[in-house]
Each structure stands twice: as structure tokens, then as C-alpha cells.
Amino acid sequence: EKIIVIGAGILGASTAYHLGKRGARVTLVDRNEKGQATDAAAGIVCPWLSQRRNKIWYRLASSGAGYYPGLIRELEEMGETETGYKRVGALSLHTDEGKIDKMIERALKRREDAPEIGDIIKLNPSETQKRFPLLSGKFSSVFVSGAARVDGRAICHALIRAAEKSSVTVHNGNASLLTEQNRAVGVKIGEETIKADKIIVTAGVWAKQLFAEAGIDFLVSAQKAQILHLKARDEESGSWPVVMPPGSQYLLGFPEGKVVAGATHEDEAGFDFSVTAGGVHEVLHKAIETAPRTADCAVVETRVGFRPFTPGFLPVFGAVPGLEGVFTANGLGASGLTSGPFLGSELAKLVMGEETELDPADYPVEGAIG
Ligand code: FAD
Structure with missing residues (x-):
């Protein structure tokens, strides 16, 4: 049996890896789109x-967060x-003690089913600042030890x-x-044709265009970041915790002084790859407000990615109705690094x-077809 995976972001890469582990004959194809979500992602x-x-x-x-430690061990062994x-x-920062207590309550409840949350510790402003030295001294926080960055x-x-x-x-391309009638029989990559028994489409925001060519209205939308x-x-900085201030911005530390500050949420930008003055201003304004010492950091790089959203902000996975032999997964939105592997x-x-752990009926591909 021959399987082709189209799209090598986190989802396609993981799918191909897990198929390969089972000995399946797989070709993984990617065209290196500018704006791949995985490449721009923050990593929380x-x-x-x-x-x-x-x-x-x-x-x-x-389940995605819980899956990481085992996968990382497996990759290390390879x-x-x-x-x-x-x-x-x-x-998780806040200036309002009541909000902090609510977060702790929620985390404790969730830990009953997810022990990987680890320790849940309330920190005062100076303890908070000690953990992430660039921060302003005005925030209390909840520290959750099981969280990771990638x-x-x-x-x-x-x-x-x-x-x-x-x-x-x-394969690059x-x-x-x-297709032949309602069945996919392979893929075309430039002038080359590769036959396959099964095709898996993990093409992120570009899946819309790919399915449109096969007559399917696939409802994935792009949110620029x-x-x-x-x-x-x-x-x-390599052991600094992830910082989640109130709102949707965040800061992460990576080794050797690297600090990632993100990100914008732009629903109307279409496929515009440009780094805009307004975008940079928004990210830096919030970063400096939360962590004044980021003002002394060097700006090294800007990245742009497109988060893929399917209707209801709910991911989908499974067989594609009306197109035999084709499977897909999509809609990982803002949490795809977490759930993708x-x-x-x-x-x-x-x-x-x-048999899968998730019930595919909870994530129906039908929900993303117009
Ligand atoms: P993508 O990574 O976009 O990959 C799709 C791939 O398909 C591309 O490589 C493209 O080249 C290929 N492709 C498409 N069409 C074709 C074709 N016809 N032929 C060949 N190849 C094709 N998630 C978290 O969990 N934590 C975070 O902190 C986080 N931060 C983020 C920050 C930013 C700025 C962004 C943009 C996203 C963030 N995310 C985060 C979300 C996460 O990155 C995405 O949900 C996830 O990467 C989506 O992966 P994907 O494989 O579905 O799509």
C-alpha cells in the first residue's frame, strides 16, 4: 500500500513519522509555503x-500536551x-488577586484528569519577576510546572x-x-505523477485551494500572525518559563538570550506576508508594557504565519466525504503545536x-465542508 501526505507542517510531519513507524510506504510532499504556521509558531x-x-x-x-514527553524521548533515541x-x-500573570485565585481553582480541577499539569504555585510579584527577569514588578502569577515550550x-x-x-x-513540490470520478488515485507534482492508494491532506490554510481543484469546498480560513x-x-533564558499575561499576547525564553514575543491575530489580512508597522508596534507595545526590560533587547527576526481555522474553531480529522481514498486533518488554529504531534x-x-484514542465522530470532516 502506498500513501502520500501533502503538507509537511507539524501535522503532516507527525502523520508521516507515525506512518513510517508502522512500516507504511509513504511520500511526504511540501512546497515550502511562505507563512507556514509551524515555522512561525511561538511554542507554548x-x-x-x-x-x-x-x-x-x-x-x-x-492529550496533545500529554503526548509530548514520550514523543521527545522517542525522537532522542533516534x-x-x-x-x-x-x-x-x-x-500566568494578573494584577487582580481574585483572577489569580480563579485560575488556581480551574487548574486544580483540571489536574484531576491531567496530572501532567504538575505543581500549581501562587507567586507574588517579586517571586514572579525572579522567574522571568524582564517582567515588570506589578504582576502576581500562577506557576504551572508541567507547561513546556517547543x-x-x-x-x-x-x-x-x-x-x-x-x-x-x-519530496519538494x-x-x-x-482524481478519477469520486476517487483520488494519486498526486501530480509539477510534471510528475505519483500513484497512491491513500492520500492525506495536511495542507493547513492552503487546503482550501487544493480541495477546490477537486470540486470540494473546504472551509478553512487563514488568520495572519x-x-x-x-x-x-x-x-x-533557556530555562525561563512561558509568560502568559492577561489577553492574547505572550513571551517565551529560549537558550542564549532568545526571547519570542507574539503575536497578532489578523482575520482580514488574507495572504499578505508582509511584516507591518502596526503589527510590530502591537507586539512590541504589549511586550514592553508587560516586561519593560524587553526594550533593551535586540530585534533579531520577524516571522509571519497563517493559523488554520475550521468552523467553530474546532479541528477536524478523518476521511473526506465524497472523495474516496482521501483523508485530512486541519483547523489546529492557535494551539496546533500543542495538538499537532x-x-x-x-x-x-x-x-x-x-483504533484511535479520540472519537473521530467528535471531529467530523463534514463540519469543514461547505
Ligand atoms: P502548516 O504548518 O501551515 O503546514 C501546512 C504545510 O502544507 C505547509 O508547509 C505548506 O507548504 C504545505 N502545503 C500546502 N499546500 C500544499 C500543496 N498543494 N503541495 C505541497 N505542500 C503544500 N500553537 C501552539 O500550540 N502553541 C503556540 O505557542 C503557537 N503559537 C503560534 C504562533 C504563531 C505566530 C502562529 C502562526 C501559530 C501558532 N500556533 C501555536 C499554532 C500552530 O503553529 C498551528 O496550529 C500549526 O502549526 C498548524 O500546523 P499545520 O501542519 O496544520 O499547518
Whole structure:
């Protein structure tokens, strides 16, 4: 049996890796789109403090966070040690003590089913600042020890390299579906045709265009995000916790003074790849407000990525109705680094006819078809 995976972001890379582990003959195709979400992602793995109440989303995100340590161990055993993954914990900040107590309550409740949350500790402003020295002294926080950060680019490349060590071949190019009546029989990559028994589309926001060519209205929308990489003078940054201030911005520390500050949420930008003055201003304004010492950091890099959202902000995975032989997963939105590796493993199981941990009926692909 021959399987083709189209799209090598975190989702396609993980799917190919898990298929390769099972010995499946797989070709993984990617066209290196500018704006790949995985490449721009910040790297927070901490779904437990989210105020989102949707249980189906939470089950996926929390399973995703729980899946990481085992996967990282597996990759390390294969010689893939460069993933940027580290359990550094997270600080959720607030100036309102009542809000902090509410967060602690929610975290304690969630820990009953998710022991990987680890310790839940209330910190006063000076304790908070000690953990992330760039911060202003005005925030109290909840520290959650099980939270992690991961480098999206690094983990994705590690998965692809590990996949290549098994039965996966990687191909660069723009793939389109080759169909006969209501069945996909292969893909076209430029002038080349590759036949396959099964095709998996993990093409992020670009899946819309790919499916449109096959007559399917796939409802994925793109949310543009701009994010900045800074460099602090403090080199201890490799073990700094993830910082989540009130609102949707955040700060992360990586080794050698690297600080990531993100990100914008732009629903109306379409596929505009540009770094805008307004975007940079928004990210830096909030970063400096939360952590005044980021003002002394060097600006090293800006990245732009497109978060893929499916209707109801709920991810989907499974067989594509009306197009035999095709499977897909999409809609990982703002939490795809967290859930992508796990969902890729689930999708590989589904395609191989094995039982999945998630119920695919909770994440129906039909929900993303117009
Ligand atoms: P993508 O990573 O976009 O990959 C899709 C791939 O498909 C691309 O490589 C593209 O080249 C390829 N492709 C498309 N069409 C074709 C074709 N026809 N032929 C060949 N190849 C094709 N999540 C978290 O959990 N924590 C975070 O802290 C976090 N921060 C983020 C910050 C930013 C700025 C952004 C943008 C996202 C963030 N996310 C985060 C979300 C996460 O990055 C995404 O949900 C996830 O990466 C989506 O992965 P994907 O594989 O579905 O899509």
C-alpha cells in the first residue's frame, strides 16, 4: 500500500513519522509555503489554563500536551535531540488577586484528569519577576510546572528526519490531487505523477485551494500572525518559563538570550506576508508594557504565519466525504503545536485501520465542508 501526505507542517510531519513507524510506504510532499504556521509558531504547550470551555477542543489539546514527553524521548533515541522542547513551566500573570485565585481553582480541577499539569504555585510579584527577569514588578502569577515550550521549526524538522530514517520519502513540490470520478488515485507534482492508494491532506490554510481543484469546498480560513524574535543580554533564558499575561499576547525564553514575543491575530489580512508597522508596534507595545526590560533587547527576526481555522474553531480529522481514498486533518488554529504531534499519530492510526484514542465522530470532516 502506498500513501502520500501533502503538507509537511507539524501535522503532516507527525502523520508521516507515525506512518513510517508502522512500516507504511509513504511520500511526504511540501512546497515550502511562505507563512507556514509551524515555522512561525511561538511554542507554548500549556492548554490547561485556557478559559475555553469546549470539551472536544480541550480533550485534543490536553492529550496533545500529554503526548509530548514520550514523543521527545522517542525522537532522542533516534538521535533527534534538536527539538527545542523543554518543560520550563508557565507563568500566568494578573494584577487582580481574585483572577489569580480563579485560575488556581480551574487548574486544580483540571489536574484531576491531567496530572501532567504538575505543581500549581501562587507567586507574588517579586517571586514572579525572579522567574522571568524582564517582567515588570506589578504582576502576581500562577506557576504551572508541567507547561513546556517547543521550537516549531525544530520539532517539525526532527520529525521529518526521523520519518526519513524509516520508510518515508520526502519530496519538494506543489502537489495537486489526481482524481478519477469520486476517487483520488494519486498526486501530480509539477510534471510528475505519483500513484497512491491513500492520500492525506495536511495542507493547513492552503487546503482550501487544493480541495477546490477537486470540486470540494473546504472551509478553512487563514488568520495572519506576526511574531518577533528578540535577543536579551541575559543568557539564562533557556530555562525561563512561558509568560502568559492577561489577553492574547505572550513571551517565551529560549537558550542564549532568545526571547519570542507574539503575536497578532489578523482575520482580514488574507495572504499578505508582509511584516507591518502596526503589527510590530502591537507586539512590541504589549511586550514592553508587560516586561519593560524587553526594550533593551535586540530585534533579531520577524516571522509571519497563517493559523488554520475550521468552523467553530474546532479541528477536524478523518476521511473526506465524497472523495474516496482521501483523508485530512486541519483547523489546529492557535494551539496546533500543542495538538499537532498527537493528532498526527491519531490520523496515522485511523488511516491504518487501527483504533484511535479520540472519537473521530467528535471531529467530523463534514463540519469543514461547505
Ligand atoms: P502548516 O504548518 O501551515 O503546514 C501546512 C504545510 O502544507 C505547509 O508547509 C505548506 O507548504 C504545505 N502545503 C500546502 N499546500 C500544499 C500543496 N498543494 N503541495 C505541497 N505542500 C503544500 N500553537 C501552539 O500550540 N502553541 C503556540 O505557542 C503557537 N503559537 C503560534 C504562533 C504563531 C505566530 C502562529 C502562526 C501559530 C501558532 N500556533 C501555536 C499554532 C500552530 O503553529 C498551528 O496550529 C500549526 O502549526 C498548524 O500546523 P499545520 O501542519 O496544520 O499547518
